[in-house]
Amino acid sequence: MPELPEVEVSRLGITPHVEKQRVQAVRVWYPTLRWPIPDDVYLLEQQPITAIHRRAKYLLLESTFGALILHLGMSGKLRVVPTETPRVKHDHFELELENGLSLRLNDARRFGAVLWQPTGELHPQLQQLGPEPLTDALTADHLYHLSRGKTGPVKNFIMDNAVVVGVGNIYANEALFATGIDPRRAAGNISQARYARLTDAIKDVLARAIEQGGTTLRDFTRADGQPGYFRLELAVYGRGGLPCPTCGREIAEQRIGQRNSFFCTRCQR
DNA sequence: ATGTTGACCTGTAAGC
DNA sequence: TGCTTACAGGTCAACA
Incomplete structure (x- = not known):
């Protein structure tokens, strides 16, 4: 599904529902996507999502102790749904928010990723990336x-x-x-x-x-x-x-x- | 170092 | 109607 435009459209779509919301619960339904989902992601619980940024095709949900990194792989999709909405096939990960909504990652092929980047660190996956094409960094x-x-x-x-x-x-x-x-x-x-x-x-x-x-x-x-x-x-x-x-x-x-x-x-x- | 190939997974559509 | 095959928006590891 996603190249940069689709990831950016996803970011713009989820931001109004997710930004500034406190995370009530983190739910990992499938523990390994491209890589194992680290236990550090539970550090988000009871913390606010302060901003949602994008670097390359990675989304970074910024919070108190670090950033949750999401990658959609080939088939990943993000949806914002009322928390009581039943899980569907290939729903692997959820952030329950204080506004009664949940952010869900659905990824049939499981080429996507959920990672954690502690505050002040740059995740290894983000260290070798070239410039952003939509900024002056690309010349x-x-x-x-x-x-x-x-x-x-x-x-x-x-x-x-x-x-x-x-x-x-x-x-x-x-x-x-x-x-x-x-x-x-x-x-x-x-x-x-x-x-x-x-x-x-x-x-x-x-x-x-x-x-x-x-x-x-x-x-x-x-x-x-x-x-x-x-x-x-x-x-x-x-x-x-x-x-x-x-x-x-x-x-x-x-x-x-x-x-x-x-x-x-x-x-x- | 650079370039090429296979691998990871499931769903879908096309071909027989 | 079935069964088999090829291919799909990405990236990384292992080779030559």
Whole structure:
């Protein structure tokens, strides 16, 4: 479900219900997702959630003794429901809040994570992350300089969280189409001018996706249950064999780095 | 160091 | 109608 826009939409959706609320109870229904859920998460009980931040695709629920870190993996979903709402299949974790609502993590594939970061520490999972794409931390110079000498495909390069965070398979395809760059091209073989345009395209496509409420493919829904509408704006992702919106040639579909990729062989070089 | 591959899991859709 | 297979928004560990 989630790339950066979907995580950000989730953050925006849950914040009004969760921020400033005291946690009445922490419930772990399934003890191991991608990693074991640490017992430290019970430190949240009786403490207020002071703010909800996002770093890469991680959500950080800040509190007195530290931050609860949530990652949605491939299939994770956050919902805010009345506490008495029955659990459904794959509901693994819950924060019961003082306002009678509960924040629930549902994750069929269990690639998601629930972690704990003590105040004043940076969790190991967050230590190797590249810059945030929607801030000035991501610059064309950064991508250009890091890419020198890299022989792997540029699509893999921009999906590497050590390079820049939050660019997943959908938006990597879209940003490369918007820039006219062939996703198979070696990252080190792209000019500074083209990285400038690619940087702008990454920022633009992510920002527009957030505005549209994210991309709903199979099952992503916002915290209020509404779908995201960015799917309607996808130019190439999931459109193999259909005409390129720019030139009309059939959109190519090919696996790059084990991920399905979509591009126009005429518009992207 | 860098690049590539397999692994983790379940649900869904397509193919036979 | 069934059964089998391939694939899915992410990331990490183990290789060459």
